[in-house]
Amino acid sequence: MKVCRECHRILEGNVCPICKTSHLTDDWSGLVIIFDLESQIAKSLNITHPGKYALRVR
Numbered sequence: 001m002k003v004c005r006e007c008h009r010i011l012e013g014n015v016c017p018i019c020k021t022s023h024l025t026d027d028w029s030g031l032v033i034i035f036d037l038e039s040q041i042a043k044s045l046n047i048t049h050p051g052k053y054a055l056r057v058r
Contacts (some may be wrong), residue, residue: 001053004029008045010052018049030055 003009004016012029015022032053034042035049047053 002026003057005057007047008054008057009032010054014046018019025057027058 001010001012003026004019004021005015005023005025006021007042008028008032009016009018010028011024012018014024016024030042032045032055034045034047034050034053035038036042037048037050041047045053
């Protein structure tokens with residue numbers, strides 16, 4: 001799986017559906033799944049769309 005370097009979204013394609021960028025990497029660690037955009041975790045990570053996100057992207 002690849003991760004968008006801009007928004008840290010974990011995805012399987014070659015283009016991020018949120019950022020519309022192809023600036024991806026496979027060098028990442030940590031995983032958070034966001035369902036509730038009003039949660040404190042989503043707010044602190046500035047996540048605006050539900051989904052899977054990497055915590056650290058290199």
